[in-house]
Amino acid sequence: MNNPPLIQIKDLKVVKNGRTICSVPEILVNEGQRLACIGKNGSGKSTLLRVLAGFEKDCLGICKVSAPKKERVYVHQSPYLFRGSVLFNVKYGLRARRHSHRTSEKVARQWLEALGVQNLAERSVHELSGGEKQRVALARAFSLEPRLLLLDEPLSELDEPGSASCLEAIARLVDSTIIVASPAPLPSVQGLRMETFVLEDRTET
């Protein structure tokens, strides 16, 4: 019952070239919680997610994440897909986690289907549209079912059905703690209870 929070942030500040690019007074995130981090452009949403992923080193204040780095998965707002096929990309993380070829392929195809892009499995990533790339990157991240999943504006390139299948897929990740950065509140989907945290505009310069 009294498990310590997965994420503990207090007076976090990220300063680059003398400018505060992210400032968060306090956040506590418990295991299994789903949090939508809402804020305007430039409010520091992406930076906050990058700090939690362990990519930003120069931050002040307290930021404790009890999940080791290998159990955190971060998806960029404009995701990078490796050279090769869609299936290769979705299998990448599974293979890195030492799943067999067969299991990796099965899981990868399941998640591609969950995001409605199973027909793209054999296609080269160079042939994909922006939205398709985003769905493939999400399938690649979801397939790992990580303890902490950090999604930077995952719906930015998706159309309505794409957004719906993405949120439905998020709802399926029952064991993951998920933080979604978004400029506006996320559309509601059955079975997905998302709490909201509003990131105030940084005031200091």
Next chain:
Amino acid sequence: MELIWDSLRQALHMILTADPTVLDAGFRSLWISAIAVTGAGIVGLPLGSLLARVRFPARRIIITLFRAGMAVPTVFIGLLCFAFFERHGPLGPYDLLFTPGAIMAGEFLLALPLVVTISHGAIAALDPRVAETAKSLGAGLVRRWLTYLSEAKTGILVAMMTAFSRCVTELGIAMMVGGNIKERTQTLTTATALETGQGEFARGLAMGLILLLIAMIVTSLIVFLGREDE
């Protein structure tokens, strides 16, 4: 001008009739350079990747030294190898002077700065999301390195092929430590120099043409592989 046309005709005839001296020197040039460049790849690609991905105090100095190493004349490398391989040199007891092994060692030193510098440039220029994505998906050190090589494939191929072109067309090292011994250490470049020096212009030109052909094939490969990448 007539001399050039005559020589050109003779040269083509020698290539088409598979002149044994030309073929022997040609194959030797190819396999010596291929082994030297493979060795430079085995050492140079991890080194180039390390310099691109890991920050450590002497990194800038090492990068500068390798960049400078690309401009070292082949005769100087030949001299250096000669000093090491000659009877009283540190590697004298291995009796490597005037063997293909000595040329290989010299060409390895010629190729290494090229492979390190170009692969370093290609990997350093990769999108920062490549490393972040690979790390985030849980890739270990080796898988991440292979991912960098794969994402920088065109640059890596350019590095290897540039090194190969440089090795196969160099003269200084093959002459200094190979000695241009027929059927043992003679390469296309040393044979070209020898034949031309002896007044056998046509034979010299034939070998020069083969060198040109190899350089063109390698360049076309670089262009083709670069295109495939797009």
